Amino acid sequence: MKLAKSVERLKSSPTIAAGEEVRGLLAKGKDVVRFDIGEPDFDTPEHIKMAGIEAIQKGFTHYTSARGIPELRDALIDDQKKKGIGLSSSNTVFYPGSKIALYSVLALLLDPGDEIIMQDPVWPTYGSIVEYFGGVSVAINDWNDNNPRTTFSPHEFERRITSKTKAVLINSPCNPTGAIVPESKIEELAQICRSKQVPLILDRIYSALTYNGEDKVPDFDIEGGDIIIISGFSKEYAMTGWRLGYTIAPKKFTDILVQLQDNTTSCPSSFVQYAAVAALRGERDWQKKMNKEYQDRRDAMVSEINKIPGWKCASPQGAFYCFPFISNVGDSGSFSSKLLSECSVSSVAGKFFGMHGENHLRLSYTTSKERVLEGMKRITEFYETRWHRPQKSLQ
Ligand SMILES: Cc1ncc(COP(=O)(O)O)c(C=O)c1O
Incomplete structure (x- = not known):
C-alpha cells in the first residue's frame, strides 16, 4: 500500500x-x-441524559441537516445572544465534536505553505492539523509564568500577518495555560484582522469554565465580519463522549462547511442534538x-x-x-x-x-x-x- x-x-x-x-x-x-x-x-447532568434517552425512544434516530435540527439552532442562537454574539440559523454547522469542526475550518482555508498564527503555549492539535494540510504554524508567545493574565499583544499578531497568513487562531480560556484573553484585546485583534482581511478563529470550548470573572468577547455580528467561532458541548456540559461541536461563521463560509460536512460525517447523532437542546435550555x-x-x-x-x-x-x-x-x-x-x-x-x-x-x-x-x-x-x-x-x- x-x-x-x-x-x-x-x-x-x-x-x-x-x-x-x-x-x-x-x-x-x-x-x-x-x-x-x-x-x-x-x-452529564440528568436532564440532558433524559432528553437523549427520550429522543431515542421517540424515534429521533435518523440523519439530520449538518446545520443542526431547527430546535438546536434556535437554542444556540438564544444562548449566544446572551453572550453578545448575534447570529442566525444560516451561520451554524454541527459536528461530532469540535475537533472535527476545527479540522473542517482549516481544511477550507489552507493550501500548502499557508500560515496560521496562534498563541504559544498552545494545544498541540492546532499545529498537527495545520501541518497535516501542509500549512505552517506561526507561534506567538503570550505566557509569563509569574502572571495569570496572558501577555497577549494584538500588535504582535499584526506584526506577524503576511500575505501567507490564512487565519489567526485564538483559544481563550487557553489549553494548557488556563489564561483568558481580555475582551478589549480580542476586540483590538478583531479590528486588526478585519483591516488585513484575515479571518479570526476563536476556539471557545472552555468559555463557560472561568473562575475570576467571565470570558467575554466583544459584541460580534457574525455576518458582518470574518469571525469564526468553534466550540462544543464536551467541557461546558460534561458531554465529551456524546461528541457534539459547532461552528458559527458567516453564511458564505458556513455554506461551504456544510458541503464538506455533507461529504464527510453528514451530521452529528440526531438524539445527541436533542440532548444538547436540553443542555442549552435547561437550568444552570x-x-x-x-x-x-x-x-x-x-x-x-x-x-x-x-x-x-x-x-x-x-x-x-x-x-x-x-x-x-x-x-x-x-x-x-x-x-x-x-x-x-x-x-x-x-x-x-x-x-x-x-x-x-x-x-x-x-x-x-x-x-x-x-x-x-x-x-x-x-x-x-x-x-x-x-x-x-x-x-x-x-x-
Ligand atoms: C482547546 C481545545 N479545543 C477543542 C477541543 C476538542 O473538544 P471536542 O472535540 O471534545 O469538542 C479540545 C479538547 O481537549 C481543546 O482542548
Whole structure:
C-alpha cells in the first residue's frame, strides 16, 4: 500500500497517547492519580441524559441537516445572544465534536505553505492539523509564568500577518495555560484582522469554565465580519463522549462547511442534538456547582505546586489545567514519564504544547480535591527526595 505524502506529516496526539497509557495501567489495577486527562470527571447532568434517552425512544434516530435540527439552532442562537454574539440559523454547522469542526475550518482555508498564527503555549492539535494540510504554524508567545493574565499583544499578531497568513487562531480560556484573553484585546485583534482581511478563529470550548470573572468577547455580528467561532458541548456540559461541536461563521463560509460536512460525517447523532437542546435550555445551577468545585481544586493544586522549591504556578483563570514552571527537571517528557512510572501520577509534558511549553507540565484538576492533594503529595515527595536531591548532589 502506497500512502499519501501527507501521512508523513501526521502526528499522534500527545494528550490522547498519555490517556491511552494510563488506561492500560488502570486496567492492570495501578492506583494512578490522573492529572493527564482533558475532560470533566463530572457526569452529564440528568436532564440532558433524559432528553437523549427520550429522543431515542421517540424515534429521533435518523440523519439530520449538518446545520443542526431547527430546535438546536434556535437554542444556540438564544444562548449566544446572551453572550453578545448575534447570529442566525444560516451561520451554524454541527459536528461530532469540535475537533472535527476545527479540522473542517482549516481544511477550507489552507493550501500548502499557508500560515496560521496562534498563541504559544498552545494545544498541540492546532499545529498537527495545520501541518497535516501542509500549512505552517506561526507561534506567538503570550505566557509569563509569574502572571495569570496572558501577555497577549494584538500588535504582535499584526506584526506577524503576511500575505501567507490564512487565519489567526485564538483559544481563550487557553489549553494548557488556563489564561483568558481580555475582551478589549480580542476586540483590538478583531479590528486588526478585519483591516488585513484575515479571518479570526476563536476556539471557545472552555468559555463557560472561568473562575475570576467571565470570558467575554466583544459584541460580534457574525455576518458582518470574518469571525469564526468553534466550540462544543464536551467541557461546558460534561458531554465529551456524546461528541457534539459547532461552528458559527458567516453564511458564505458556513455554506461551504456544510458541503464538506455533507461529504464527510453528514451530521452529528440526531438524539445527541436533542440532548444538547436540553443542555442549552435547561437550568444552570449544576454548572455553578461544577465551576465552584473546579475552583477549589485549582486553588489546592496551585498552592501545593508553589510549595515545591523552584516551581511556579500562577493561578489559572479558566479551563481546568495548571501549567506550572518546573525547574531542574531536564526534559519534561522524561520527567512526566518518571512521575507515572515511579509514583503513579499522570501528566502531560510541557514540551508538547508549543515552543514555549518545555520546562512545564500540564496538570488537569479533573479529579476530586482529595485526589489532587494525593497526587501533589506524590509529586512533591518524588521531586524532593528521589529526583531533585540526587541532581543537586552532582553539582
Ligand atoms: C482547546 C481545545 N479545543 C477543542 C477541543 C476538542 O473538544 P471536542 O472535540 O471534545 O469538542 C479540545 C479538547 O481537549 C481543546 O482542548
